[in-house]
Amino acid sequence: MLESIEKDGIVRWEDVQGCPGCPTKPRADRPVAVVECLQEIPCNPCETSCPFGAIKVGDPITNLPVLNEDLCTGCGTCVAACPGLAIFLEDDSHGPDVAQVTFPYEYLPLPEKGERVQATNRAGEVICEATVVRVRKPTKATNKTAVITISVPRDYLHEARGIALKR
Numbered sequence: 001m002l003e004s005i006e007k008d009g010i011v012r013w014e015d016v017q018g019c020p021g022c023p024t025k026p027r028a029d030r031p032v033a034v035v036e037c038l039q040e041i042p043c044n045p046c047e048t049s050c051p052f053g054a055i056k057v058g059d060p061i062t063n064l065p066v067l068n069e070d071l072c073t074g075c076g077t078c079v080a081a082c083p084g085l086a087i088f089l090e091d092d093s094h095g096p097d098v099a100q101v102t103f104p105y106e107y108l109p110l111p112e113k114g115e116r117v118q119a120t121n122r123a124g125e126v127i128c129e130a131t132v133v134r135v136r137k138p139t140k141a142t143n144k145t146a147v148i149t150i151s152v153p154r155d156y157l158h159e160a161r162g163i164a165l166k167r
């Protein structure tokens with residue numbers, strides 16, 4: 001395990017950047033998955049759920065997932081499939097000021113499209129204002145996990161990883 005995570009259990013962007021599930025750069029045309037899975041655990045739904053073969057765990061199953069960013073379409077299927085809630089989408093295709101981040105969400109009530117919320121970082125701390133742009137409701141096919149997309153100031157593309165509702 002990385003030293004910084006061992007210290008307080010919090011994953012940081014610096015840690016993610018060094019892992020094989022991290023794309024080399026955000027894409028300007030569509031979302032891309034960021035697989036923030038940094039521990040060698042026996043798990044591979046990210047690999048088996050991706051319809052485009054963009055994530056490889058292989059053998060042994062404890063390998064860290066490797067993202068092939070060229071194959072990733074940004075469909076988001078893996079976000080709901082990951083039991084570790086470790087996969088996000090970063091979307092830098094919305095101009096110089098805003099970006100969109102997609103994440104799994106296992107709380108109720110669900111936010112509503114258009115709702116103003118507070119974005120939180122990997123430690124659950126509020127970091128900025130955000131707007132909900134998409135709510136994919138939980139279904140059997142999505143592992144009963146909702147998938148939420150928010151719009152945030154572009155500076156928070158690599159930091160926004162959840163939300164706190166204002167209501």
Ligand code: SF4
Nearest residue numbers: 050072073075076078
């Ligand atoms: S976002 Fe879609 S294409 Fe990209 S890794 Fe996840 S499941 Fe595969």
Ligand code: SF4
Nearest residue numbers: 037043045046082084
């Ligand atoms: S499904 Fe999630 S927790 Fe499991 S190996 Fe893939 S990224 Fe890691």
